[in-house]
Amino acid sequence: MTASLTQTSPRIAFIGGGNMATALARGFVQSGLCQPASLHIIDPGDATRETWQGFGAATAATCDAALSNCKVWFFAVKPQNMRVAIEAARPFLQDDTLVVSIAAGLRADTLASWLGTTAQPWTRLVRSMPNTPSLVGAGATGLAALSGVTDADRAWVGQLFEAVGKAVWVRDDEALDAVTGLSGSGPAYVFLFLESLIQGGIDLGLDAVQARELALATVQGACTLASQSEDPLHTLREKVTSKGGTTAAALGSFEADGFEVMVRRAMAAAAERARQMSRELA
Structure with missing residues (x-):
């Protein structure tokens, strides 16, 4: 897991297509960091998928093989649904997939063990804590990365979140708890x-x-x-x-x-x- 992202508009998957996913994706597109056609949205809601299709994105009701071609996965589901979502997506995880979580209350080591194993956790993982003003391009997001995330990955992910406001890298989960108390809430x-x-x-x-x-x-x-x-x-x-x-x-x-x-x-x-x-x- 040593590959790095570059600014070449890789395919991006959103597992969960709700309000925050919509805000992030629109910011990415408006800033020129990706095109609607490079987005793949997984969401069980018919109306949600229809909205995304109108935006120009590919959609699916459940995790599918198209995920294998997406270099970046954003998990944008409720925390209590995260483990089920990861288990559904995990068969399509590739060695060069970068995973970004926007779920509150789930620590990086927990997510890493669910994506990989306890013995071999998935370390190409970024935890993010955006806030609701991201919906209008004025958000504040805290970001923390595990060891498998390269400097190039960090720069690129930082750019993505800067498209919807201010992004700040912090050291670890404990610092993200502070972000939650400050800008998240x-x-x-x-x-x-x-x-x-x-x-x-x-x-x-x-x-x-x-x-x-x-x-x-x-x-x-x-x-x-x-x-x-x-x-x-x-x-x-x-x-x-x-x-x-x-x-x-x-x-x-x-x-x-x-x-x-x-x-x-x-x-x-x-x-x-x-x-x-x-x-x-x-």
Whole structure:
């Protein structure tokens, strides 16, 4: 298992053709990294396959010999269905197949043993943790590779995920648990914060449309400023905060309620749940 991928648009299989698979595939095609005709989608749903066929991809209801010609396999099924999906695909695994998992809560060593054996695990494997903003090309993905993944493979897989947002390589499963707690689950934290901002605006006298527009623009604008500024975040925060002013009053309330500790505790809970899931699913 020493072969490497190059940027020559190898055939790509998605085992599972749901929303995340769709987001990734469309990003790959729009960025020019592959063509619809180079995609092979395995999904039992008739409507799902029809959608993919309209996109120009080949489809099948179950794993088939066409998988043998696909150099990259993306397993995009629910974690609880992963072992069955791997067992169905495994007969078509080739020595030069690169496997990418986008399932949460399943550690690389578990996946490697299912793809290979306990004595000889499949090490040409990348675990990924994308998040839902990938659906609009604004995702954040953590990636971790086993030893059989070459530098060329890493570069190419990184390019694929950069097509739907930001991709960051981390060292191992433990680091991916941290990714889960930060960016994997993070959109939900932001949505909750937005809901709270909107309701707060309504409580203060704005109508729902006004509060939503202002809340979305404020969060988006702050993120854009943070990404483009050379100042650290605490400096940007200080620039908004006049001593004794309105922002200082709001931040003081956050501090009194333990906002920073609450966020870190929530992230730790998500990461711990990822570890629990890995034990349960293994």
